[in-house]
Amino acid sequence: MARKIGKDVLEERIEKAQEDVVKAKKKYDASTSMLKQLLDKRQALRAEEVMVAIAKSNRRYEDIINYINSSDSEE
Numbered sequence: 001m002a003r004k005i006g007k008d009v010l011e012e013r014i015e016k017a018q019e020d021v022v023k024a025k026k027k028y029d030a031s032t033s034m035l036k037q038l039l040d041k042r043q044a045l046r047a048e049e050v051m052v053a054i055a056k057s058n059r060r061y062e063d064i065i066n067y068i069n070s071s072d073s074e075e
Contacts, residue, residue, distance in 0.1 A: 005013075054064055 054061070057064065
């Protein structure tokens, strides 16, 4: 049989649970913000790497664009 808890204890547990949720949301928001920043930095580095590779390439711009836009089945 389930143990009955008093109204005061129940209210305290509810408040504690609400505080835990607020803390968890703040941590989640901070973590997702950091993840977005890191993913943006990685994307910028990759874009720069592609630009450097294109600049160093002896291929024409049009050839590179055509290759990138071609589907795998055409190769």
